[in-house]
Amino acid sequence: MTTDVTSIDPAPPIVDLVIAIHDARRPLAAAIASLRHQGLSLGTQLRVTVVCHNIPIDEIEALLSASDRDAVRLMSCNDGIPSPAGPFTAGLAAATGRYVSVMGSDDSLEPGALAAWVARAERYSFAAVIAPVRLPNGAIVRTPPRRPGRRAALDPVKDRLAYRTAPLGLVRRDVVTRLGLSFTPGVTTGEDHEFSLPLWFSGEPVGYAAGDPAYRVGSGVAPRVTETPRPADELVRAIELLIDQRWVRALPASSRHAIVVKLLRVHVFALAARSSIGAGWLTGEREHVAALVRDLIALAPTATDVLAIADRDLLDALLDVSTDSAELVRLAHRRRRFGTPATMLTRSPRHLLAREAPVRFMVASALV
Missing domain, CATH: 3.90.550.10 (Spore Coat Polysaccharide Biosynthesis Protein SpsA; Chain A)
Incomplete structure (x- = not known):
């Protein structure tokens, strides 16, 4: 009934x-x-x-x-x-x-x-x-x-x-x-x-x-509703709403750092490979994503320190709206070649063993 x-x-x-x-x-x-x-x-x-x-x-x-x-x-x-x-x-x-x-x-x-x-x-x-x-x-x-x-x-x-x-x-x-x-x-x-x-x-x-x-x-x-290809502006809307929340901005720096690193790695970088899956960039979307990246970095300026070299290179390309789609796809694929120096090392050796840096992160993931 x-x-x-x-x-x-x-x-x-x-x-x-x-x-x-x-x-x-x-x-x-x-x-x-x-x-x-x-x-x-x-x-x-x-x-x-x-x-x-x-x-x-x-x-x-x-x-x-x-x-x-x-x-x-x-x-x-x-x-x-x-x-x-x-x-x-x-x-x-x-x-x-x-x-x-x-x-x-x-x-x-x-x-x-x-x-x-x-x-x-x-x-x-x-x-x-x-x-x-x-x-x-x-x-x-x-x-x-x-x-x-x-x-x-x-x-x-x-x-x-x-x-x-x-x-x-x-x-x-x-x-x-x-x-x-x-x-x-x-x-x-x-x-x-x-x-x-x-x-x-x-x-x-x-x-x-x-x-x-x-x-x-x-x-x-x-298909799951969350797996349907969507415009980039639609994909980043939830992130924009999240980081605008008062409780997020009131978090300690270490908490904001943890959240922003995850958002960059899991959500923002996924946008870079859009052209290879048939979802190209619409007018204004590159500028929109670049603005979001700047907002994320402003929320947690130390987040970029712990990213792998390949991730930092992709981040720089996303911030430069003149970077063509083919280069974004190449950099997106490069960051997925896990185990290579570019995916394991940070730009500065000082951050190599940070909690969110690739070495400790990958070891922790492997032990789950």
Whole structure:
């Protein structure tokens, strides 16, 4: 049956888990099936809310078996924006459980994951538990590249938490409310920055579920909304909104440094290879990206010191709007040749062994 979000449950669950779905081709039944083996009673200890995003509820309900329809709550979110921000926000707003969790409709949880994460959160009084994430090929996603062996009392700077922006795992619902955590509305990518980063840098106790069952990323048959090629201006909007936040600017220099290094490495540099994937530069986009890079450097002037030589060369090219697209693509590919001197060394030897410099960063990533 379809349950209206306004219905009152007799008792709150331990975990409220929200699944966002925007395409009927998604393997939703498989996602729900994985939730029947979590060590929590589905429907009582674990409540699953499926948010039908810009798609009729009836169309999604038709995909479910009778037992699945009875086991989940269906909601509708019609915001017309191709981003999971809207449906995740709607689902979390309807939550009443002690913990909340989010999941893509392509994805699944390994057996016993939720029970293990809850046990870890309860044992250490964590505000959040960061889940290990496994790719379709079985490999573990190497984020966050925390200090070797570190599982509890993670430090946002020392354990490089900025590299895990997807809030996969568990978060205490009262912490979500108290910190005002939410996904950035109106953006089509990067919507999770304003949910996870304020949490990691809040001082709340955060743990990593090392050795526990993992969150599994699905291969999927339909494109994820966050993987669709988009204009550069659209791709950087979430970053612009983030660094304009008062709480970000009020962070200590070391925290701003950690965030900006991650934004440059993961998000800004990815823009440089656009021509090679058929997404060229539109009028004014190069100037827009160059301005963003200048703003990031102004927020954390030391961020450029720890970048590899190849990254610094690419950064210089992005700042020079006269650099042609072919050169940007060449430099973008060069920075991906990991293990070469240009990707391991910093311009100044003084920064070679800095926490965010390539040597320590790559070692930490390899040990995840």
